[in-house]
């Protein structure tokens with residue numbers, strides 16, 4: 267099916283459609299009173315309690331906070347995200363983050379058996395079960411990615427383990443996880459949910475009340491998304507989770523031909539009055555780590571606001587959006603996002619256009635579209651794929667990727683690249699150790715040809731290193747050039 271054919275509705279029209287038939291926006295009063303100053307405030311003014319923006323689920327009437335807590339980047343005892351390395355989840359810190367989030371009106375917590383190397387559900391269950399069950403909504407997923415879990419028994423065991431880890435006897439929002447992924451998204455979807463009867467099992471669980479809302483998270487093969495929506499009369503999806511941000515709105519397909527523009531995905535849901543839950547509002551951090559020229563452009567408009575807040579305002583401004591997920595490892599991330607949504611200041615049409623122009627400008631930078639999802643990991647040869655790609659993008663964004671040794675700023679850029687490279691990735695996990703087996707690329711939802719990119723990075727780093735101690739070669743080049751000019 268041609269995705270573009272359904273894009274005829276203008277933004278204003280669909281806002282009207284979604285606004286008229288869809289979710290209600292309310293400024294509910296959450297617990298607590300006014301906000302107070304905190305020295306860990308980050309880059310944006312501090313959030314006030316009692317001002318969170320809420321959206322109403324049209325099926326169940328749930329009042330869901332516009333900020334949803336994604337439990338996929340929980341802090342580890344070493345202070346990093348527990349997605350990385352082998353450190354344990356810092357449960358005390360998770361408890362503090364959850365307490366602060368609840369106190370400031372966040373009531374949607376999204377986890378999965380696959381997050382934090384399998385530890386997220388347990389940590390989420392421990393933190394949330396310290397609070398009354400009716401004060402929050404739990405979202406989790408049937409993450410039966412491995413073929414060993416495709417059997418009916420394997421999938422049901424995973425679902426039952428989720429209830430146990432989360433210390434609950436019902437799930438508020440249950441998702442079929444990562445629909446459309448894999449080399450043949452349709453075939454994989456059928457193996458994971460249809461052939462084994464698991465989708466029917468989940469429908470039965472919803473009828474029994476152990477699942478309050480049933481939906482799916484979508485990545486990749488658009489045929490699966492279209493198929494599931496075409497059967498909406500039967501499945502009655504309560505919500506669908508999609509990737510939406512101001513770059514993917516019109517450029518997702520251009521960035522990766524396997525992806526679909528968020529404009530299409532959102533409009534298809536809005537037409538059917540299905541609430542959208544938003545993942546990747548920051549595109550894996552790419553929209554908070556933008557090139558310097560883009561930072562200047564955004565800061566000129568809103569000096570007090572963080573760069574990330576623009577992306578959150580974009581995602582939250584669509585009325586068909588129930589909640590926007592953010593994986594918050596540190597308190598300042600949480601506070602920054604709370605400030606953006608307490609309450610939301612929706613984008614004006616002019617600001618919407620401004621962000622679309624910003625996206626067009628960002629497309630001029632040839633960054634690698636890695637969003638740090640880590641689905642390609644672990645590499646059997648120990649390569650830290652996302653760290654290598656993100657360091658490359660960071661240097662590119664900051665103007666520290668200069669190939670020509672004669673170009674202005676080369677020496678400083680070279681130094682910054684090499685020092686940062688060794689700091690962010692241990693030697694044995696660097697790009698030159700990739701053997702090109704390509705076991706990673708099929709798992710990448712962004713369709714990145716990982717061995718090719720790593721080969722390119724290894725080659726670039728090699729060139730930078732060879733320049734070391736080659737001052738004489740450079741001086742010779744300089745003398746030759748001066749001779750030619752004379």
Ligand code: SF4
Pocket residue numbers: 645646647648649651699700701702703704705706707716717720
């Ligand atoms: S291609 Fe390279 S990065 Fe990918 S799995 Fe093989 S060794 Fe690891």
Ligand code: SF4
Pocket residue numbers: 635636637638639640641642643651652655709710711712713714716
């Ligand atoms: S390379 Fe692909 S799979 Fe790996 S972290 Fe980046 S986007 Fe995710």
